[in-house]
Amino acid sequence: MSESQSGGWVKLWRKALDSDVFADPHLWKLFCWCLLRANRKPRQVSVNTGRGNTIVTVGPGQFITGRKAAAEELGVPQISFRRRIEKLEKLGVITKKRATHFSVISIVNWRVYQAADDEGEPTNEPTNEPTNEPTKEPQTRKEEKKKSTLSARADDRDQEREFVKLWNGTPGVVRNRGDTLSDSRRRKFKTRMATKGWYEEIKEALSHFPLKCTQGDPGSWRPGVDWILKPDSVSQILEGNYDWSKGGTSDQVKKPEPIKLRNMK
Numbered sequence: 001m002s003e004s005q006s007g008g009w010v011k012l013w014r015k016a017l018d019s020d021v022f023a024d025p026h027l028w029k030l031f032c033w034c035l036l037r038a039n040r041k042p043r044q045v046s047v048n049t050g051r052g053n054t055i056v057t058v059g060p061g062q063f064i065t066g067r068k069a070a071a072e073e074l075g076v077p078q079i080s081f082r083r084r085i086e087k088l089e090k091l092g093v094i095t096k097k098r099a100t101h102f103s104v105i106s107i108v109n110w111r112v113y114q115a116a117d118d119e120g121e122p123t124n125e126p127t128n129e130p131t132n133e134p135t136k137e138p139q140t141r142k143e144e145k146k147k148s149t150l151s152a153r154a155d156d157r158d159q160e161r162e163f164v165k166l167w168n169g170t171p172g173v174v175r176n177r178g179d180t181l182s183d184s185r186r187r188k189f190k191t192r193m194a195t196k197g198w199y200e201e202i203k204e205a206l207s208h209f210p211l212k213c214t215q216g217d218p219g220s221w222r223p224g225v226d227w228i229l230k231p232d233s234v235s236q237i238l239e240g241n242y243d244w245s246k247g248g249t250s251d252q253v254k255k256p257e258p259i260k261l262r263n264m265k
Contacts, residue, residue, distance in 0.1 A: 005158035010035045011114055018191050019233045020091055027091075030084050033074060034094060037063040038107050040114070049101045058101075061110025066102050092196030160189060166203070167225060172210025181225070188229040198234065205237040213242045 009261045012035075038061050040062050046053045058064060071081040085105075088094045097104040107114075161179050168175045181189055192198050211223065227233055236242065 008040060010038075013113055018187075018194070020191070020195055021088070021093060022131065023231055024087075026080075026084055027087060030074070030081075031088060032095060034063070034088070034107060034160055035114075037065065037105070038110065038114075039063055047102050058104060059106075061107040063105055064102050065105060083095075150233070156190070159193070160186065163189065163202075166206065167228070170206045170209045172222060173228075174222050176225045183223055185229060188226070192229055192231075201238065202228070202234050205234045208237055208243075211237070211242040 012032075016022050021031050039058055040060055042057065042059050045056050045058055046066060047056050051159050056064060067078050067081055071078040074081060076084075085094070085096065089096055093108055095106045096107060097106070109159075157180065160181055164176050164181060167173060176185075180186075192202075213220070
């Protein structure tokens with residue numbers, strides 16, 4: 001039931017290289033498919049609902065599809081399509097409005113990243129359209145840009161220090177050295193923070209520490225900062241993947257044996 005689109009083009013932003021979607025080749029293919037399927041202008045689509053046709057209005061950045069048709073077009077099982085589309089929803093890059101016989105997929109921030117240009121090839125040529133903004137001297141613009149950049153960096157460092165303090169105060173972990181992150185960890189942290197709701201989720205995940213898989217074994221593995229900044233670590237904790245011990249599942253977590261005292265005569 002996927003709509004047919006032909007001609008035209010879409011934009012791909014370079015900052016997508018640092019996203020969780022790009023890190024997963026299956027998600028990246030699905031996201032690009034969504035971009036290519038999305039409408040550039042509002043249109044009305046006739047959808048067969050089994051009892052006749054229904055006219056559905058879709059806007060820019062939206063398209064109509066069904067799980068079976070989409071899975072066939074992408075060459076994947078229906079269950080794989082459903083799980084991956086739900087993962088894109090969780091990452092905050094799309095939304096899905098479900099109906100009985102179809103779904104309407106919407107690209108989040110479509111208007112931001114696919115700003116309307118002429119219906120031709122993209123161009124970097126400057127426009128001569130009038131503007132109501134007063135003309136600013138080049139030096140003034142540079143100063144404002146510099147102040148804005150410095151302010152953004154200060155906010156990022158404050159957020160980074162808050163995260164390090166939260167992590168170092170969590171039991172059962174390898175603490176970060178110092179109150180700031182290394183350059184490589186900072187890049188990972190910024191990537192995770194770009195995911196909607198990640199910081200709230202990690203706060204909830206850290207409330208499960210120390211992980212049950214490490215309890216009762218002083219020499220067992222302890223998670224470090226690099227591990228918690230991996231794309232799926234937080235979700236795996238919340239799903240209970242580490243709620244177990246070396247001896248078995250979460251129902252078989254080892255508990256310290258009571259000390260047996262000899263009878264004193």
